[in-house]
Amino acid sequence: QVQLVESGGGLVQAGGSLRLSCAASGSISRINYMGWYRQAPGKQRELVARITSGGSTNYADSVKGRFTISRDNAKNSVFLQMSSLKPEDTGVYYCNVVQFGANFWGQGTQVTVSS
Numbered sequence: 001q002v003q004l005v006e007s008g009g010g011l012v013q014a015g016g017s018l019r020l021s022c023a024a025s026g027s028i029s030r031i032n033y034m035g036w037y038r039q040a041p042g043k044q045r046e047l048v049a050r051i052t053s054g055g056s057t058n059y060a061d062s063v064k065g066r067f068t069i070s071r072d073n074a075k076n077s078v079f080l081q082m083s084s085l086k087p088e089d090t091g092v093y094y095c096n097v098v099q100f101g102a103n104f105w106g107q108g109t110q111v112t113v114s115s
Contacts, residue, residue: 011114016113034095
């Protein structure tokens with residue numbers, strides 16, 4: 001089992017920045033993907049950004065150029081630097097890890113962007 005602990009959410013004005021962090025512990029060998037998803041009220045959970053163990057990344061079109069995902073393999077951590085935040089970025093952000101095809105999720109951290 002993999003346990004994930006997120007931090008860094010909060011309330012920010014439009015145009016501001018936030019940095020999310022997620023640390024993995026437990027049976028953490030051979031983690032393939034680490035990433036972030038978000039869920040806005042009344043909407044489905046969606047992929048925000050994902051990074052492989054080799055550093056390849058992909059982003060949702062809505063966040064390209066504003067968000068940057070990074071990973072520290074030595075510390076089993078993944079980060080999401082969010083800039084130029086918009087009200088539509090509001091939601092609960094979940095850390096996700098894929099290991100041997102299984103998905104593990106963090107508890108979620110609230111990000112609220114005020115206009």
